[in-house]
Amino acid sequence: MKSKNILIGCLVTVAIGLTSCKKDSENIFNMFTDVSVTYNALSPLSVTDYKLVNDGDMINIDYTITSANEDMYSITFERSVGSSSTQTRTTTAITDEGQRRQISGQFSLKMQRDGKTSFRVYPLNKLGYFMGDGGKTITVEVSPSYIHTVNRRVYFPDTATRVAPSFYSIKRSESFSYSNGQANAADIDFGLYRRMNVNPTTGAITYTYNIYALDANPNPLTVYDVSTWVKRPTKFSAPVTGGTNIYRNTIGSSSIIEEEAKKRTINLTQTTTNFVAGSIVFFLTPEGKYGVLHINSITKDLDGKPYIDISIKTQR
Incomplete structure (x- = not known):
């Protein structure tokens, strides 16, 4: 009987451990659900998901960011070239109090690097912490030049x-x-x-x-x-x-x-x-x-x- 109880205890421990592992492996982007980022097709230059362009072409990234429960204090524009794990970021403060919960804007770029470049736009809170973007990334690919x-x-x-x-x-x-x-x-x-x-x-x-x-x-x-x-x-x-x-x-x-x-x-x-x-x-x-x-x-x-x-x- 004692051996049976020990076996049951071990099985419960393993089950709890497996449940914990599953929770720990959750996609980090799904943990930030209060912020939504939408890329808008406002012109022929707009990119909303993926776009193939030529060297020297102009593109626009037209975005709208909405935060349901927390004020936004700055917007970060992030760029990743190719398969590199290194990103370059530009952060701009939000100075209009009326845009703390919703803001729209545009980044206009001249593409001058062959291959794929990925972009993200996301907000930071008052402490400068990432607020979420739903894991949304857009990619622009420049044809070989x-x-x-x-x-x-x-x-x-x-x-x-x-x-x-x-x-x-x-x-x-x-x-x-x-x-x-x-x-x-x-x-x-x-x-x-x-x-x-x-x-x-x-x-x-x-x-x-x-x-x-x-x-x-x-x-x-x-x-x-x-x-x-x-x-x-x-x-x-x-x-x-x-x-x-x-x-x-x-x-x-x-x-x-x-x-x-x-x-x-x-x-x-x-x-x-x-x-x-x-x-x-x-x-x-x-x-x-x-x-x-x-x-x-x-x-x-x-x-x-x-x-x-x-x-x-x-x-x-």
């Missing part, structure tokens, strides 16, 4: 065998050697070259690294005679050191590529100021497309042959 080519190798010239792929075509995302370069010259945007520097005091050897278009005059790498090659007149900016953050985080669409490029002077047929890992170089193709080249690293392969690893973002 640029081409992103990653981790391409361009080798430094091999003046002996001339088989090192030291020329590069941006639109083909392909490198060529001097041996097969002439047949593909119409597509080649730049070649790679380096200069050796010897310290007159210590004898230490260092190198400076640069790129040149085939129409550079004079040719900075005379050992490679390209005088009879077709010339593709791509223009470049001077290298921008420490440009990794701009490349990764700022440049997210075709329109941003152009905005950032136009902040620089793009008129060079060759760079001369040396680039290092993390440098970026803006360019303008003969077709009028802007782009940016990022130097990921300057290193050697397993055979000891030096090359640069690059990534490129180009307008479509």
